[in-house]
Amino acid sequence: MKRIFKASLAVFAAASLTLGLAACTGGGKEAGGETGGDKGTQAGGTITFQTWSLKNDRFTPYFEKLIADFEKENPGTTIKWLDQPGEGYEAKILQQANSNELPDVVNLPPEFAYKLAKVGKLNDLEAADSAILNDYVKGGVEAYKFPDVEGSYGYPWYLGTDLNWWNLEQFKKAGLDESRIPKSGDELFALAEEIAAKTNGEVKIISESPKMGTMSNAGITMFKDGKWVFHTPEAEKLIGQYAAAFKSGAMPAEALTGDWLGNSASYKQGKVAWTTASAGYASELEKDAPSLLAATKVTPRFGQSPLFVQGISVAKESKSPELALKFAQYVTNDANQVAFLKIARGFFPGTKASNENPAVLLEGITNELQKTATEEAAKTVTTAYLENPIQYTQEMDKYFQQQVSLAVRGDISPAEALEKAQKYCNDQM
Numbered sequence: 001m002k003r004i005f006k007a008s009l010a011v012f013a014a015a016s017l018t019l020g021l022a023a024c025t026g027g028g029k030e031a032g033g034e035t036g037g038d039k040g041t042q043a044g045g046t047i048t049f050q051t052w053s054l055k056n057d058r059f060t061p062y063f064e065k066l067i068a069d070f071e072k073e074n075p076g077t078t079i080k081w082l083d084q085p086g087e088g089y090e091a092k093i094l095q096q097a098n099s100n101e102l103p104d105v106v107n108l109p110p111e112f113a114y115k116l117a118k119v120g121k122l123n124d125l126e127a128a129d130s131a132i133l134n135d136y137v138k139g140g141v142e143a144y145k146f147p148d149v150e151g152s153y154g155y156p157w158y159l160g161t162d163l164n165w166w167n168l169e170q171f172k173k174a175g176l177d178e179s180r181i182p183k184s185g186d187e188l189f190a191l192a193e194e195i196a197a198k199t200n201g202e203v204k205i206i207s208e209s210p211k212m213g214t215m216s217n218a219g220i221t222m223f224k225d226g227k228w229v230f231h232t233p234e235a236e237k238l239i240g241q242y243a244a245a246f247k248s249g250a251m252p253a254e255a256l257t258g259d260w261l262g263n264s265a266s267y268k269q270g271k272v273a274w275t276t277a278s279a280g281y282a283s284e285l286e287k288d289a290p291s292l293l294a295a296t297k298v299t300p301r302f303g304q305s306p307l308f309v310q311g312i313s314v315a316k317e318s319k320s321p322e323l324a325l326k327f328a329q330y331v332t333n334d335a336n337q338v339a340f341l342k343i344a345r346g347f348f349p350g351t352k353a354s355n356e357n358p359a360v361l362l363e364g365i366t367n368e369l370q371k372t373a374t375e376e377a378a379k380t381v382t383t384a385y386l387e388n389p390i391q392y393t394q395e396m397d398k399y400f401q402q403q404v405s406l407a408v409r410g411d412i413s414p415a416e417a418l419e420k421a422q423k424y425c426n427d428q429m
Contacts, residue, residue, distance in 0.1 A: 044076040045320035047104035047327060052310075054107075055083035062343055070330050077323060097121050102315040104324040105331070108154060110143040113313050114390050117146060117153040123314040124151030128325055136332075137382050140350045143309045146390055147226075154311030155332040156350025158341060160278040161305045161377050161384045169295040170273035174198040178297050185218060185302045188274075189241045192250040195273070201249035207263035207272035209256050209405050210242050212397060213387035217303045223389040228425040231418040239407050239414035246408050256405045268292065276301060278308065279377040280346025282370035298373045300380060307384035311350070345370060348381045355382050396425045 054063065067079045082103060084092050093112055096102045102121055116122050125144075126133060133141050133152060140156025168178055174195040182188040192205035215235050216222050222230045245251045252271070255263075267275035268289040277284075285292050312332050318324040330336065337349035341361055349355055358378035365371050400421040407417035 044074070045323050046078040046080065047318065047320050047324050048080045048082055049105045049327065049331075050082040050084065050103035051107045052084055052089050053086035055081075059343060062340060066331065066336060066339075070327060074323075074326070077327075079327060100317060102317065104315050104318040104320065105328045106313050106315065107157070107310060108313045109310055110154065110386065110390060113144055113153045113311065114146050114149070116313070117149045117151070121316055122153045123316045123318070123321065123325070124153065125155065125314065125325075125328075126152035128314075128321075129329075132329060135334075135352060136350050137352055137355065139307050139383065139385050140309050140311070143307065143386055144311055144313075154313045155328055157310050157312050157332050157337070158344060158347045159310075159350055159381050159384075160280075160308040160347045161381045162276045162278055162301050163281075163373055163376055164299045164301055165267060165275050165277055165281060166297045166299065167267065167270070167273045167292065167295050168297055170203045170270075171195070173203050181297060181299060183302075185238070185241075188302065189245055189250075192245050193248045196245075196248055196250035204250055204252055204272050205274045206242065206245040206251040207255060207266055207275065209401060209408055210239060211404075212392060212400055213306060214238070216387045217301065217306055219303055223391065226429070228422050228429075231415075231422040235418050236414040239404060239417060242404075242408045243410055243414065247410065251408075256409060278346055279370070279373040280344075282367055282373045283345055285369070286367050293367070293369050296369060298369065298376055300376055305380040305384040306387035307381070309350075309386070346374065346377070348378060352382070391429065392425075393428065396428055399424045 049067070051063070063081055067081060070079060071077050090112065093102070093106075093108070093116070097116055097119075102116070108116070113122060136156045137159065140159055141152060143156070144154035145152050164181075166178070166181055171177060171180065175198065176191075176195070180191060182191050188205065195203050195205060212222065212230070215230055215238060218234070218238055220230055220232060220235050220238070222228065242251070246253075246256075252266070263272055263275040264277045264281065264284075266272045267277075268285065270289075270292070275281075282293075282296075282298070285296065312328045314321070314324045314328050332350055334349070334351050334354045337351055337354050338360055341347055341349055341354075342363065345361075345365065348358075348361070354360075355378065358375065361374055361378070362371050365374070403412070403417040403421045403424075406412045407414045
C-alpha cells in the first residue's frame with residue numbers, strides 16, 4: 001500500500017483551466033450537491049466506487065466483503081468497484097471529470113478534491129448531511145473545506161502522521177545513548193553537529209534539505225489572507241541551521257541533489273541516524289531492514305505533527321446521489337474504518353469514535369516497534385494538520401527547494417532564498 005499521499009499535482013496544476021472549461025458549473029455553494037442524503041431514504045440502483053491502488057491480494061478481500069455486506073443490507077443495490085494504479089491517478093481523475101465519467105463514490109486526497117470542487121464536480125457533503133460531519137476527526141474534515149469553495153467535499157477515510165525514528169547503533173559510534181535523543185529542533189541541530197565532530201562526519205543526522213512542510217511543522221505561518229508569508233526571521237533561522245549542519249559535515253552532500261533517495265530510504269541503508277516517517281515505517285523496516293528493528297527508537301515529531309489524509313468524495317453528477325451518499329458514509333463508518341485499518345497498519349481511522357480506542361488497531365501485531373509507533377502516532381493524529389496549504393503546487397515546491405538548497409550550500413543567504421521563493425509562490429497565485 002502506498003504511504004499516505006505525497007502525490008504530485010503536476011497534471012492538476014497544469015490542466016485546471018481545461019477542467020474548468022469542461023465543467024458545467026463553477027465554485028461556490030452551487031458547486032456542491034443540491035440533492036442531499038436523507039439517511040432514511042431507501043436508496044436503490046447501481047453506482048461505481050473507485051479506489052486508488054488498493055485492488056491487490058492484501059486489500060481485495062476486504063473490499064469484496066464490504067460491498068457484499070452493503071448490497072445485502074440494501075436490497076436492489078449494486079456497487080461496481082473500480083481501482084486505478086498509483087501512477088497517473090491525477091491524470092485519470094482529470095480525464096474522468098472532463099468526460100463526465102467521474103465515479104459516483106471516489107477516493108480522493110484533498111488536493112484532487114479541491115480542483116474538482118472548484119469546478120462543480122463534487123457533491124457538497126455539508127449541504128447533503130451536515131450532522132454526520134461531526135462524527136469525523138476535525139482535522140480530516142477541515143482538509144476537505146477549501147478557502148474559495150463553500151461546503152465540504154470529502155469524508156476522512158484513513159489518516160496518518162509522522163514520527164521521529166532514531167538508529168541508536170549510530171549514536172553508540174559517537175559514545176551516546178538514547179538519553180541524548182533530541183526533544184526539539186534546536187536540540188536536533190546541536191546534536192547533529194556534535195555527532196558529526198565525534199565521528200569525523202561518519203554519522204549524519206540531518207539527512208534531507210528543508211521543505212515547505214519543514215517550516216510549517218516548526219510553527220512558521222506559511223499562508224495568510226490569500227498570500228504566502230513564510231519569509232520570517234524564524235524561517236531564516238531554520239534555513240541557517242541547515243546551512244550550518246551542511247558546512248559542519250552533519251548532512252550528506254547528496255541530500256541537495258536530485259539523486260537523493262530521501263531520508264527514510266537512506267535510514268534503511270544505514271546511511272543516516274534519523275528519519276521521519278509514518279507509523280507504518282516499522283513494518284517497512286521489518287521487511288526491508290530487519291536488522292535495524294532492535295536498534296531503532298521511535299519518538300513524537302517535533303513541533304506540530306503533520307496530517308496526511310485520504311478521503312471519500314461523492315460525484316455531483318451521480319445519477320443515484322442518495323445511494324452514493326449512503327455508500328460513502330458506509331465505507332467511512334466506525335466499524336468499516338477499523339476493519340480496513342487492521343490491514344493498513346500504521347494508519348488511523350477518520351472517525352472520532354474509532355480513534356478513542358487505539359488498542360483495537362494493535363490487535364494481531366507482533367512487531368513490537370510497530371506497536372510502539374502506532375501508540376505514539378495515535379496520541380497526535382487527531383490534532384495533526386495539513387503541513388502545506390491547499391494552494392501549494394508542485395511548481396512552487398520545486399522552486400522553493402531549488403532556492404533553499406542554494407542557501408543550505410552557502411551559495412546565497414537564507415533571506416535571499418526565502419524572499420525569492422515567497423515572491424515566486426505569490427506570483428503563481
